Amino acid sequence: MQKILSGIQIKELDSNQLSRSGQTSHELMEAASTEFVNWFLNQELPIDQPIQIAVGAGNNGGDGFAVARMLADQSYSVSILNCFKSIERLSKDALVNFSSLPEIIQIHDFEDWVFPNGGILIDAFLGVGLKGELRTDAIEIIRKLNTFKGTVISIDVPSGLPSDEVVNGTAIKADFTVSFEFPKLSLMYPENAEFVGELVVLKIGILEEAYNNLMSTFYYLEAVDIRPLHKIFSRFSYKGDMGKVLLVGGSPGKMGALILCAKSALRTGSGLVTCHMEDSERAIIQTAVPEAMSSWGLIPNPEIYDAVGIGPGWGIGNRDRLFKQFLQDFKKPIVIDADALNLLARNLDLLHLLPKNSVLTPHIGEFTRLLGPAADHSKRMEMAKKFCMDNKLILVLKGANTVINLPDGRQIFNSSGTKYMATGGSGDVLTGMITSYLGMGYSPENAVLCGVFHHGLAGEIASKSKRRSLIASDIIDAIPETYIQLNIS
Numbered sequence: 242m243q244k245i246l247s248g249i250q251i252k253e254l255d256s257n258q259l260s261r262s263g264q265t266s267h268e269l270m271e272a273a274s275t276e277f278v279n280w281f282l283n284q285e286l287p288i289d290q291p292i293q294i295a296v297g298a299g300n301n302g303g304d305g306f307a308v309a310r311m312l313a314d315q316s317y318s319v320s321i322l323n324c325f326k327s328i329e330r331l332s333k334d335a336l337v338n339f340s341s342l343p344e345i346i347q348i349h350d351f352e353d354w355v356f357p358n359g360g361i362l363i364d365a366f367l368g369v370g371l372k373g374e375l376r377t378d379a380i381e382i383i384r385k386l387n388t389f390k391g392t393v394i395s396i397d398v399p400s401g402l403p404s405d406e407v408v409n410g411t412a413i414k415a416d417f418t419v420s421f422e423f424p425k426l427s428l429m430y431p432e433n434a435e436f437v438g439e440l441v442v443l444k445i446g447i448l449e450e451a452y453n454n455l456m457s458t459f460y461y462l463e464a465v466d467i468r469p470l471h472k473i474f475s476r477f478s479y480k481g482d483m484g485k486v487l488l489v490g491g492s493p494g495k496m497g498a499l500i501l502c503a504k505s506a507l508r509t510g511s512g513l514v515t516c517h518m519e520d521s522e523r524a525i526i527q528t529a530v531p532e533a534m535s536s537w538g539l540i541p542n543p544e545i546y547d548a549v550g551i552g553p554g555w556g557i558g559n560r561d562r563l564f565k566q567f568l569q570d571f572k573k574p575i576v577i578d579a580d581a582l583n584l585l586a587r588n589l590d591l592l593h594l595l596p597k598n599s600v601l602t603p604h605i606g607e608f609t610r611l612l613g614p615a616a617d618h619s620k621r622m623e624m625a626k627k628f629c630m631d632n633k634l635i636l637v638l639k640g641a642n643t644v645i646n647l648p649d650g651r652q653i654f655n656s657s658g659t660k661y662m663a664t665g666g667s668g669d670v671l672t673g674m675i676t677s678y679l680g681m682g683y684s685p686e687n688a689v690l691c692g693v694f695h696h697g698l699a700g701e702i703a704s705k706s707k708r709r710s711l712i713a714s715d716i717i718d719a720i721p722e723t724y725i726q727l728n729i730s
């Protein structure tokens with residue numbers, strides 16, 4: 242899995258890469274710029290749009306000069322916005338690329354910047370080399386760049402955004418951020434979302450060995466990581482191998498959550514799904530999900546189930562006793578969501594009853610009820626890490642970049658998903674998926690990694706034709722296509 246390194250570690254990564262690959266630093270910059278331009282050309286933007294490239298003095302600016310040359314070679318109309326003041330300030334590789342600019346490219350000083358009404362602005366002012374508070378002249382430049390009305394594309398990070406922290410002042414508001422090799426930590430924080438825009442990550446050929454001595458507890462979960470985590474079932478498999486799962490939830494007025502959860506578990510591959518709810522609501526499940534069985538009242542033999550997911554639509558009235566009883570009886574890792582999380586927040590003494598490696602799936606509101614408020618997302622992540630290490634639990638902090646917090650301290654950001662998945666029932670679908678993988682005998686860690694990634698991918702697939710019309714059922718309908726795309730039988 243791809244490590245996410247801090248801005249400071251990236252310098253070391255670069256020098257490891259250069260010594261192991263035999264590349265020069267200029268060749269590495271050329272590789273990064275080429276990948277950026279390939280991505281840019283694939284967007285099929287009209288060739289007659291003017292492109293302005295804001296260029297700083299460091300290597301982020303060096304990328305900007307190289308991109309300017311490459312796009313001019315492709316007949317784009319390119320000009321440079323000078324954010325570096327004088328040539329003497331350019332870094333070694335930025336100077337090489339500055340010297341290779343074709344004459345046709347004009348360079349405009351700050352005082353002469355006039356933005357056309359549309360077009361494209363490529364932001365190569367500041368990258369991961371930003372240190373400390375932004376200087377006043379840089380703030381002035383960023384403010385002026387932010388008045389641009391067309392499409393803004395930031396190279397590596399939006400200028401002004403620190404690579405590892407939540408923004409505390411001015412930064413470029415990009416429509417796209419195209420980051421190299423891995424997303425910088427700051428690009429993952431919800432507070433920074435309005436600056437980052439749509440995130441794209443491009444591989445630039447950094448060797449695996451270059452990461453060896455660089456420690457990080459942050460990782461990025463990508464499509465290539467998923468296939469090896471899956472179990473392979475043989476032609477002799479029967480429905481019992483595919484898992485017998487129990488989903489506890491639903492209440493009058495909230496049966497939809499349990500229906501979505503059950504359908505999602507079935508579509509993910511569960512062999513047998515039983516839904517446990519109040520007696521009065523049974524007919525709803527039997528009608529809406531004919532493939533599922535139902536149970537009600539007490540849960541007399543919980544150990545017959547391979548996995549249990551608890552909470553979607555459950556309500557919190559009169560549930561305490563059943564929840565406690567169940568936790569005392571069931572000893573395998575369970576998935577705890579929605580109202581079961583709220584019950585836990587009200588009865589923190591139940592925490593010690595949770596089997597090791599159980600999975601909690603809160604959104605930020607449920608997280609806050611459970612663990613308390615946090616000043617920002619980076620603090621929230623510190624709280625999540627400590628909670629998982631102390632209690633030996635897995636916590637899936639749901640959001641635009643869902644974070645999987647593991648008991649060994651690793652924190653894994655998911656790369657799949659879209660903004661269109663912020664819709665009622667999306668979380669119930671995720672609970673069904675994770676529980677389903679647990680039931681198939683996946684380790685809790687693998688069940689969560691597969692569940693979270695496939696869920697996001699299903700959302701991406703569904704959103705292609707649905708956009709903002711996407712509803713949770715569309716995510717379930719797209720689960721089969723995720724297996725086809727990832728080549729999983």
Ligand SMILES: NC(=O)C1=CN([C@@H]2O[C@H](COP(=O)(O)OP(=O)(O)OC[C@H]3O[C@@H](n4cnc5c(N)ncnc54)[C@H](OP(=O)(O)O)[C@@H]3O)[C@@H](O)[C@H]2O)[C@@H](O)CC1
Pocket residue numbers: 251254255269270273297298299300301302303304332366367368369370371372373374375376379396397398421422
């Ligand atoms: N492996 C990779 O991923 C590769 C990375 N590459 C690229 O290199 C980039 C990193 O380049 P980098 O290290 O040269 O730093 P960079 O971001 O250009 O910033 C330096 C400039 O910022 C300025 N500055 C600093 N602090 C400031 C402040 N508070 N307020 C105002 N200004 C401040 C500083 O000015 P100075 O303090 O020196 O006067 C200097 O001019 C990386 O993001 C990626 O784009 C690719 O080319 C190759 C492969």
Ligand SMILES: [K+]
Pocket residue numbers: 301364365366367368395396397398399400
């Ligand atoms: K930038």
